[in-house]
Amino acid sequence: xxxxxKINAEDGKQELHITREFDLPLELLFKAYAEPGxxxxxxxxxxxxxxxxxxxxxxxxxxxxxxxxxxQANGVIHEFIPDRKITRTFEMENAPFGVQLEVFExxxxxxxxxxxxxxxIYESVALRDQLLKLPFAQGINMAHNRIQxxxxxxx
Amino acid sequence: xxxxxxxxxxIADPTRRAILLLVASQSMTAGxxxxxxxxxxxxxxxxxxxxxxxxxxxxxxxxxxxxxxxNPQKIKEIGDFIEPFRKMWDxxxxxxxxxxxxxxxxx
Numbered sequence: 373x374x375x376x377x378k379i380n381a382e383d384g385k386q387e388l389h390i391t392r393e394f395d396l397p398l399e400l401l402f403k404a405y406a407e408p409g410x411x412x413x414x415x416x417x418x419x420x421x422x423x424x425x426x427x428x429x430x431x432x433x434x435x436x437x438x439x440x441x442x443x444q445a446n447g448v449i450h451e452f453i454p455d456r457k458i459t460r461t462f463e464m465e466n467a468p469f470g471v472q473l474e475v476f477e478x479x480x481x482x483x484x485x486x487x488x489x490x491x492x493i494y495e496s497v498a499l500r501d502q503l504l505k506l507p508f509a510q511g512i513n514m515a516h517n518r519i520q521x522x523x524x525x526x527x
Numbered sequence: 528x529x530x531x532x533x534x535x536x537x538i539a540d541p542t543r544r545a546i547l548l549l550v551a552s553q554s555m556t557a558g559x560x561x562x563x564x565x566x567x568x569x570x571x572x573x574x575x576x577x578x579x580x581x582x583x584x585x586x587x588x589x590x591x592x593x594x595x596x597x598n599p600q601k602i603k604e605i606g607d608f609i610e611p612f613r614k615m616w617d618x619x620x621x622x623x624x625x626x627x628x629x630x631x632x633x634x
Contacts, residue, residue, distance in 0.1 A: 377613055377617040378613075379613045395628075396624060396628070401627070410626060410627070410630065413626045414622040414626045504608070504609055505612075507612045508608040
């Protein structure tokens with residue numbers, strides 16, 4: 373079974389699809405999105421609030437080693453159907469990326485495997501493309517910083 | 528964070544980007560490449576080594592000389608800016624999978 377994460381981002385559209393097959397029963401995959409303590413473990417962020425129900429809301433916050441807050445995001449849950457579907461908004465705080473609508477569909481493949489289909493809709497094509505390029509830009513910045521760090525040690 | 532030999536690290540350096548541009552038009556020896564830079568020859572060799580390690584450059588033996596040329600397949604990977612985004616999600620989902628496997632075995 374191919375478990376590689378697939379991204380489908382068609383040119384000129386303000387949406388994208390992320391698909392991934394898991395070597396996990398459906399119930400466990402869903403639990404990973406529903407329980408704050410578990411979300412914290414794999415997302416690597418503090419879950420300040422997560423009300424896993426219709427009209428519930430959530431808030432994430434990540435701090436660096438010095439305790440400075442480096443990432444904050446929040447949203448509201450529009451639909452919460454256990455083991456099937458979560459529809460929610462997602463917004464990064466203090467960032468110019470707007471709000472995105474996220475539809476998660478959880479699918480049973482076998483007793484021990486499952487699939488997640490994630491459909492993300494952005495405010496505009498430009499914003500989607502900008503967010504897609506973010507990890508690319510960060511990767512280059514990180515390499516830059518790393519090289520600078522090494523060079524300054526050599527001096 | 529480990530210093531990894533990937534294409535994105537390779538192109539983060541201005542000298543290495545200049546080397547790629549030079550070699551894009553024709554295969555060149557290390558000496559010919561170095562003659563285009565004021566940098567010391569060993570520094571250029573180090574850059575060539577990094578570019579070769581991450582497979583952006585390929586070596587080709589021609590008589591007693593080694594020529595460097597671009598690896599178009601790898602260059603294409605740079606153009607594929609979505610790959611780091613995909614990798615970010617892939618890493619995140621791998622983490623999810625391992626957390627849940629542990630969760631299951633702990634029960």
